[in-house]
Amino acid sequence: MDTTPQTAEIILKASNIKKSFSGVVALDGVDLEIKKGEIHCLAGENGCGKSTLIKIISGVYGMDSGKIELNGHTYHKISPIDSIRNGVQVIYQDFSLFPNLSVMENLAYNTELAQKRTFVNWKRLRKIAEEAIRMIDFNIDLDQKVELLSIANRQQIAICRALINDAKLIIMDEPTTALTKKEVQNLFRIIKLLQVKGISILFVSHKIEEVFEISERLTILRNGKNVLACSTSEIDNQDFSYYMTGKKFEMSCYDPTIDYSATPILKVNNLSLKNGFNDISFSLYRGEILGITGLLGSGRTELALSLFGICPADSGSIELNGIDVKITSVFDAIQNGIGYVPDDRLTEGLxxxxxxxxxxxxxxxxxxxxxxxxxxxxxxxxxxxxxxxxxxxxxxxxxxxxxxxxxxxxxxxxxxxxxxxxxAILILNGPTIGVDIGSKNEIHTILRSLAEKGMGILIISDDLPEVLTTCNRILIMKHGNLMGRLKSSDISELELARECISN
Amino acid sequence: MGKKRLGHEFYVFLAIVSLSLIIQARSGQFFTLNNIVDLMVSFIVPAIFAMCELIVIISGGMDVSFPAVASLSMFATTKILLSMNYTGNVFFAFLLSGSFGLIMGAINGALISIFNLPALIVTLGTQSIFMGILQGALNAQEIAEIPKVMFDFGNAKLFVATNPLNGLKSNMSSSILILFAVVIITYVFLHFTMWGRGVYAIGGDSNSAIRAGFKVKQIKFSIYCFVGIVAGIAGMTRVCMMQNCQPNNLIGMEMTVIAAVVLGGTSVKGGSGTIIGALLGTFLLTIISNSLLLLSIPTYWQSFFTGLIIIIGTGVTSFQLILSSHRLPSMRKSKNEA
Incomplete structure (x- = not known):
């Protein structure tokens, strides 16, 4: 790693950090360098050592060897207090808030404790809190209890709290996990606002799109080692995936030889569901992976739910191996060998x-x-x-x-x-939402091998690269209607995207 | 501070008012000066205990050992004062009893904070040990004659209330000043010190409290020390007021006190609760155990009504919780749209 001549610009420099937990090496000589006012991304798959590194920088864990330079001070051992005094603030995924207390108290207590106050002055608390929310133009009732707020608002409180504690470096641990797309955009707006104030952000994430959208430089870890530190502009998506996982993913299409003259294992005839989809007909052959894509609200999820008996169709018929079957309940579907993997595996699948x-x-x-x-x-x-x-x-x-x-x-x-x-037939709704790249690829490999063994697979997804590389045929749905069927080898991602949004 | 909590205390207050009105209508005896004074007098000791339990429950714990702590402290103190024929100031009796309480509270606190054990289990264990010491090692029997200083303090009265109809007299015991002091100290601690805000913070999320810089172990330890001291003082108050020392007579009170505190709107999960609520809850249960007699309802029905009120009262709390959790998604939506 080259050292920049203006060392004053560097706010944090961690060199050759090593850490093991009862013999298991978590970090094996990791370096990290963050400049003033920089949005830096720390990326890596689960278990690569990201969290351990954050905890060492914030003083929660001690390091076995290595050193950390913060604002020109060199530390071989760093305590949480040292870290906070040097302006390092960590926003954990749970935000470390007190749900039972008011916004005001949540904002002010860290400051009060840092100043070793014994008594509470409610007017002073309010002043601290008002100053805090002003920093990011955050409009909120200070007397509201935090437990009644949305996740995005709680995050903003955590950010404000970091700011009034003289943050020079804010570390955000997977900050977008529980946010909607709109909330993510708002978060990015705040991050850029902080950057203007000269505050550095260390953004921990494994989501490619976000990393490229927000960060200027990035450091990628793999198995406790540095694999890359560079400007975000120097690499592309594919490089990123490679450095994260250490594997080159061949983006080949799934192109099995399918016997289209055989009886399809699933044949859907003129299936309709009120407020869901109209007159859908298609066939799924042995060994196929069929993708169904379309925008949110196109009826793709409803179709999947109908086939699995959760919302039985109003009209039309379903044939399995040429035999007409009635699927009016989940029990029917399971009895007929249909399986369903929901998009929210956390609440519905496990x-x-x-x-x-x-x-x-x-x-x-x-x-x-x-x-x-x-x-x-x-x-x-x-x-x-x-x-x-x-x-x-x-x-x-x-x-x-x-x-x-x-x-x-x-x-x-x-x-x-x-x-x-x-x-016999597996329906997957958004099979890789929230899954990191390496696992995503492995899941795709598993699905392919299942299909090769003769299972019929239906993937409902709006992740177009996923649909293109995993499926051999694609159905496009729009406003509840089936608007296109194509072979995935015949179309590029851009064309598919156009197909999905065109009228 | 949330409007919801105010609402809860208001419900308890309403329950007290309506119960009083019913008793008054049926007996004509409730709103007499001597009955109110009697009520206040029997309210003193449970209310002091309620302050202890309130702090513990807010911090996310549960203490069932305070009656044992109080019993052992008061018995040991009475014995010692008798054996030395003590004739000095009654303040010393309270100091000694409070110190015994502090030692026992510190044992609870150390086990709970250092070893991070669940408070309920620790105090279940220690209350059994303390009672064992009291009944086994000290071979506790009722002490009919207590030291004169204590006797005099128990007899001291602020004023005498006389019922004009039947001439019944009730003394307002000076011990109520102890209750006032404990309530004021608890209020100042909880509301105006970082220690007290730390108690709420730990009850809300103890990991966040550690990260924010609250000294969680110290705070937890000191909570149980505080409880020990106050329990010791409450025990001594009880002996003075009863004019004799009955080692077993506080046992079982922990359940009533916990119920009273929870009835007053304190969340069993920790993190929320107010002094007003705890006092109102205690007062409601005191009315039930004292005044149902005025309705000539047999004593065994008391526990029936106590149970009923506890279930209805806590039911209201969780019902409100359900309502507020239903409100959450819609609020979130409107925030997003804004």
């Missing part, structure tokens, strides 16, 4: 606080139990082991809760749930 192992077998209990309905433990353990291996779910202990897994691994658990019951 029992988050239950063990990974139990989540894997939950849809398949009847096959694992004996005649009187008691679970056969040997079969159970064998099944769990099989699926953990088949889908390479990374866990130290399958008895851990599912929520301890990363997004990608969670999604694999959802998949294994369906695969373990010999599902």
């Amino acid at each position: 029992f988050l606080d239950q063990a990974i192992s139990d989540n894997i077998i939950v849809s398949n209990l009847e096959n694992l139990s004996n005649k009187i309905g008691i679970l056969d433990n040997k079969k159970r353990i064998a099944a769990i082991k099989e699926w953990l291996e088949k889908l390479s779910i990374k866990t130290s202990d399958p008895r851990d809760n599912v929520q301890t897994l990363s997004g990608g691994n969670q999604q694999r658990v959802v998949l294994s749930k369906w695969m373990s019951r010999n599902t």
